[in-house]
Amino acid sequence: MTIKDAALPLEDEADLDPLLTRIGDARYVLIGEASHGTHEFYAWRAALTRRLIEEHGFSFVAVEGDWPDCYEVNRSVTLADGAPEDPAQVLNGFDRWPTWMWANQDVVDFTRWLRDHNTQRHPEGRIGFYGLDVYSLWDSLRATLNYLQAHQPEHVETALEAFRCFEPYAEDPQSYARSTRLVPSGCEPEVVKLLTQLRSDAPTQSGTNRNARFNAEQNARAAAGAEAYYRAMVAGGPDSWNIRDTHMLETLQNLMNHHGPDAKCVVWEHNTHIGDARWTDMSEAGMVNVGQLVREQHSEDGVVLIGFGSYQGKVLAADYWGGEVEAMTMPPAREGSTEEAIHRTLGQRSALFVFKGDEESWASQSRDHRAIGVVYTPHAERWGNYVPTVLDRRYDVFLWIDETTALTSLHGMEPAGGELQTWPTGDEEPVP
Template identity: 55%
Template sequence: MPLETSGDLDPLLERIGDARHVLIGEASHGTHDFYAWRAELTRRLIIEKDFRFIGVEGDWPDCDRIHRAVTGDGSPDEAVYAFARWPTFMWANEEVREFCRWLRGWNDALPQERRAGFHGLDVYSLWDSLQAVRGYAQSHLPEQTETVLRALHCFEAYGHDPQRYGLATRLLPDTCEDEVVGMLAALRREAPGDEEGFAARQNAEVVAGAEEYYRAMMRGGPDSWNLRDVHMADTLDRLTDFHGGAKGVVWAHNTHIGDARATDMAAAGMTNLGQLVRERRGADAVVLVGFGTHRGTVIAGREWDAPAEIMPVPPARPDSLEDLLHTAAPGRALFVAPPPETRPTWYDTPVKHRAIGVVYDPARDRHRNYVTTTPGRRYDAFLWLDETTALRPLHGEPPGETEPETFPSAL
């Protein structure tokens, strides 16, 4: 069905029905159209279906700054602009700022307990989260300050570089695992259930997850990817409980929100967030929404930590889902997967499906950027945008320490 206005999302809202979690993807981290339609669908879920929080593929400390701004403490503009680690364009962009301005306005009309939150699900912010736990302990749990400092001093020996830490643990038996486990146990036991206490516990969970993640990353294989997505699923569970069982939206790449069992990721031993949420919550309680495009422009880096630039997205390869929809579908269309017994065969036919990360080389697009996918099993709905344009970043990439993502192609 054509997709031109917000009202054209009505069939998807009907499909969502009483689902508790809606996971909304993107085929790249640098495309304006994906962000704009994802934001519009999220607005409708908040207004019409009482969704109370958004969990995104971002770091907890940065997103906690946005959460505080959109729920009444600070400026959404300043909170979004303040993203300072590469790739800043992924969150410090006009599209996210516009949504956060809207969310602040929506929340201002509501009592505090009904305001919609904005939270990071990811595992990368080892150092920032560790510093946040230290600050919280010094102010609220002084008797646990020494426990936190033991973990902090352990990581300081590696120069604030989590990759250096991971590499060192491949060569020597010493790790920071015991110090991190002790810190996490203390926060779980003693931090109260208010918002500040929850944020402190979550930062401790991030440190524990990151410590394990960077050790796994140096071993190679699917373990680091799986640890990251399990961490995101666990964080979503914690957020759901913290918000009193409220409904939640997730924003993440298609490779995270589309069910991995319907892709060749499964054969590689990988799971992902969409699969885990379906397994934990039940398929009827979860709706997975993917995106795709045939051609256009995107913002990305040529390599990790490289300056972001607007690049062409070439026409999709001939054997791909994108090529099929370019030939057969309107320029903008919404597909809501019918029941298996009534739907066209393409929903259940494995096909190549493009995925662009924050690192991208258009010249190698056809050889590196496709995941074999069974569309009707991977997604419950799919937004097709034949030609798309790049995100609009708020600022350039500042120099600084970075914590790189993993396979496939920095997603």
């Protein structure tokens, strides 16, 4: 099948009907983005998620964000006692660079809708919003300590031991990562002990207490995952990437268990996490990702992987790690890429592609497929920013927006600093 024959309209939310039919009873729907700074990707992803919640009974949204920050958004959208009534107040407080990934107007619009939707639901059935990522080492340690002080004071000393181990590094992940060259185990024993003790005598609880307990356990898991991630960054190679994506998968599974046997999840992450790594050159580099792992472990529950792409436009990004965010011009896609092939055929039309596993399909050929992280240098597209991809194997569905616009950040100028991500979504090498 040719590009022209396969392209379905994509102009308004009703055009998502074929995609909803493809999803059917699937319990895992993973929705990507080709950059972390494109309005149309966020807006269409939100539109699809609203329909999945309203029409297909999905239970929660899990995103490529930090657990502690996103849990405060969750408290707001689920109308938790004492939580801000407007999720924008929480999102405005996101301060880890790159803040615009979640502190942007599209996420504000979606979370406000989600809170309003939840006002019509029983408290036990409200739709959650959670973070899957692994960077929140110190914030997660603080949250775990606060929980233990209030509920399990007998384990406070264990949490303080972990704090004392990390204290010399002044909340600088790179400093901690480099220190493990001398002491390879780092603070691993302390955070593992903390997690073990927290889980060893978990009481049977329900309602608010059950959620607080789950939050504490996830913070302890996030701290353990972050510590392992930073240790792995020193050695280079695929290990840190794999630790991160494996942690995100484990967090997703914990959320599914928490929400019960009939739970359904929507995941929002970059294409490089969502699209099955086995159908890119990531596999050759020894990397796995969330999409691959979910397919391998949960195919019997129904898994649908959804990617995005565009030809040209504007994107919110920075030109170095920790730099100021700006709306950059994304040049036309390079010759021979998936993006150039679609644009050459469809012109400026947007389109929806629902793949059927046709071996003769245009999408069954390996082509370069653009991936833009939070760090972006447009003139470097001659040699970077593309991942060789068999499109109809990497994704089940592909949404095409020919020309895009940039996100609207809540913060404007971004502070310097932040915690390094490894390639490909951050376009940064591991800590040297």
